[in-house]
Amino acid sequence: MGREAWSLWEVFVRSRAGLAHQHVGSLHAADAEMALENARDVYTRRGEGASLWVVPATAIVASDPADSSSFFALDEEFRHPTHYVVPDGVTGI
Amino acid sequence: MGDHSVEALLRVGDSCLVLAQRLTGWCGHAPALEEDIALANIALDVLGHARGLLTRAGELEGAGRDEDALAYLRGAEEFRNLLLVEQPNGDFAHTVVRQFLFDAWTAELWKGLAESSDEVVAGIAEKAAKESAYHVRHSSGWVVRLGDGTEESHRRMLAALEDLWPYAGEAFLDDEVDVAAVEARLVPLPSSLEKPWRARVSYVLEEATLPVPPDPWWQRGGRQGRHSEHLSYLLAEMQVVHRAHPGVQW
Known part of the structure; x- marks a missing residue:
């Protein structure tokens, strides 16, 4: 079996119920079932996860790094909630 | 507890130990990185089963032998593993078939051992059952993929x-040790596992478009300490460090 026959999959792990699935890496597999088993073996060996997603890498739509200066709000500092004075005694923030 | 208890546990524990050693031979050599890690995971699981059973066998024996003494300081004729697991890795197809035949056996074996009158053994079996359930899923998947794959993979x-196949039936041949251990309700009777084992093997092979071979004269003797020449080489490699540096730890 040639490696070229195995497609690339992105792997997402949810560490416990209530949290979001986080991207942890990628792997190669021949189909969805093998991708799930490989993800289990490669990324959850030490009990890292309670749930796994595998997604064909071709299904990911990515932004273009060349566009990042116009695409992302890099200079809009006013959007950061850092200009407030938090009164003494306020907790829970 | 009599000798039959120790023997019966070694038959299972040694089979796990020798297979784990075989599987580690793939480390760094498997057909794909992902499968390399999968085989190493399975090897570690199976080694864990061996450690538990050898430790318990040593306790029941009462001669002061721990898991290391049993694993590293016995000769080939003192091992009680199935001949199946000492067979060489061969190509990946041989490793997959050996693993599948073994996993289909342990999947049934742990169910029986979970009912053992020995609570330690029952505990080991209960945990092992979960791990083996994954192993048999993994190896069955490969049997189907490669059996019903390309012309080349089917041929292999x-x-x-x-x-x-001639080594597959040894696991189900009862002898007087088994009968005595069954009377003590320590282990299930080997022959009682054959029917569900065959059902699973037939189902998966059919899925894989592979014929179930006719029953040959089953190769036997491993469980009584009579092994093929392969085991000595395997043990030499497995035991060399411990024998050169007794009690070494790192």
Whole structure:
């Protein structure tokens, strides 16, 4: 079996119920079932996860790094909630 | 507890230990990185089963032998593993077929051992059952993929099945040790596992478009300490460090 026959999959792990699935890496597999088993073996060996997603890498739509200066709000500092004075005694923030 | 208890546990524990050693031979050599890690995971699981059973066998024996003494300081004729697991790794098809035949056996074996009158053994079996359930899923998947794969993979799987099938039946041949251990309700009777094992093997092989080979004269003797020449080489490699540096730890 040639490696070229195995497609690339992105792997997402949810560490416990209530949290979001986080991207942890990628792997190669021949189909969805093998991708799930490989993800289990490669990324959850030490009990890292309670749930796994595998997604064909071709299904990911990515932004273009060349566009990042116009695409992302890099200079809009006013959007950061850092200009407030938090009164003494306020907790829970 | 009599000698039959120790023998019966070694038959299972040694089979796990020798297979784990075989599987580690793939480390860094498997056909794909992902499968390399999968085989190493399985090897570690199976080694864990061996450690538990050897430790318990040593306790029941009462001669002061721990898991290391049993694993590293016995000769080939003192091992009680199935002949199946000492067979060489061969190509990936041989490893897959050997693993599948073994996993289909342990999947039934742990169910029986979970009912053992020995609570330690029952505990080991209960944990092992969960791990083996994954192993058999993994190896069944490969049997189907390669059996019903390309012309080349099908041919290799046929060859592997032909080579290894004569070793498949040993696990189900009862002898007086088994009967005594069953009377003590320590282990299930080997022959009682054959029917569900065959059902699973037939189902998966059919899915894989591979024929179930006709029953040959089953190769036997491993469980009584009579082994093929392969085991001595395997043990030499496995035991060399411990024998050169007794009690070494790192």
